Amino acid sequence: MSHGNMNLTLKVWKQKNKDSKGKFETYDAKGISPDMSFLEMFDVVNEQLISSGKEPIAFDHDCREGICGMCSMYINGRPHGPKQGVTTCQLHMRSFKDGDVIVVEPWRSAAFPVIKDLAVDRSSFDRIMAAGGFVSVNTGNAKDANNILIPKPDADEAFEAAACIGCGACVAACKNASAMLFVSAKVSQLALLPQGKIEARERVLNMVAQMDEEGFGNCTNTGACEAECPKSISLENIARMNREYLVSNALSKK
Amino acid sequence: MSKGFLKSSIGKKFVMGTTGLFLISFLVVHCFINALIFFNDGGLTFNIGAHFMAKNWLIRFGEIVLFAGLIIHMVQALVLTMDNKKSRPIGYEKIDGAANSSWYSRSMGLLGTLLLMFLIIHLAHFWVKSRFTGLPGEDANGHENLYAVMQETFKQLWVVILYCLSMISLSYHLLHGFQSAFQTLGLNHAKYTPLIKKAGVAFSIIVPLIFAAMPLAMHFGMIK
Structure with missing residues (x-):
């Protein structure tokens, strides 16, 4: 773990499928490098979840370079997070501070039903x-x-x-x-x-x-x-x- | 116009925009005529204006159109608001609205409701009296003395405060509504849109300011 890594708390929307009622779950994201992208942070959290036998958080992603439009996350009250002109995959963890609580929600629209967790049907x-x-x-x-x-x-x-x-x-x-x-x-x-x-x-x-x-x-x-x-x-x-x-x-x- | 236009999203917005601009045009007339009190001649000039507005048949017809426009504007706003609620059945836990839009652009319904409450009180103060229950006496020119009703009404401090606060609501409602109407009608142009926006800001500040100056000037005796 390199110097300057962050420990964050994630409050993430969890929903089993389209028809189930979801709720927020809290996760610890430990040892997150500021150079990671937001999705890489989720990868780290998911690896930890999988290795401890828990269900990972489902989210959409594809190109991870801001051109495919898949990474739909509503982060701390804003789509694609706090930076302008970037997608979630282009958002770096240096935009957050050690100890931050980050609320992550799926797109909310009747026309975008939630498939699972943060993934919506567009x-x-x-x-x-x-x-x-x-x-x-x-x-x-x-x-x-x-x-x-x-x-x-x-x-x-x-x-x-x-x-x-x-x-x-x-x-x-x-x-x-x-x-x-x-x-x-x-x-x-x-x-x-x-x-x-x-x-x-x-x-x-x-x-x-x-x-x-x-x-x-x-x-x-x-x-x-x-x-x-x-x-x-x-x-x-x-x-x-x-x-x-x-x-x-x-x-x-x- | 094809079938279903008024049910389409853009059709409904078109109705909001056009009725909004129509109501803005009414504000201009209302503001000019009422500003006649600033002649400070005991309301003689103002009463001439009020007499014309009350007796001219074209204006009387216009009044019906005005009420119709107002009602359509309100009903359409209600329909749109209910539609929009259905478009997001589950809301967000955390919303950072200030990061991407102005509070008043997101609060047009609230501002409009405040304006409606003001309007009901305002109509009871003047319109009901001049149209139905009658005005107290005539001025030196023999015109109905609406000016005297204004003076009487604005003696009460709470009325003056209410009117001033309502003009703040009006100002913010216009600040979004004026330029928004042009956008909705598709009247967007690299050269003219910046002008429309500036004119909108000027209008939204100047007109409510002139209106607010009326109760203030009367209450504090600056015009007799």
């Missing part, structure tokens, strides 16, 4: 994507990309919206559990580009309809999503989606 996002988060492309030879002219500012804006990793922190952060930042980022990244403009009208109507059906809440523009988003997706996307939706709805023939 397939509602997949269904929103399937409702319209795509462009239809003809088969055959690929066209020369340079044939489609895109203004640089539009390309940049679309790229920034496309940085969304679908982690669900926006929903977790929102007091209304609204998914507007996620859906608007997906609507925007396509609506801003010529390939996506063709189906833009239908897309926004279908994606918003699916979002509502999944049971996400309504946006009250608090801006909590933007502040907590690990990819700093802008609220401008929500305004763009509102605009697209209102216009598409007004012009819809249905």
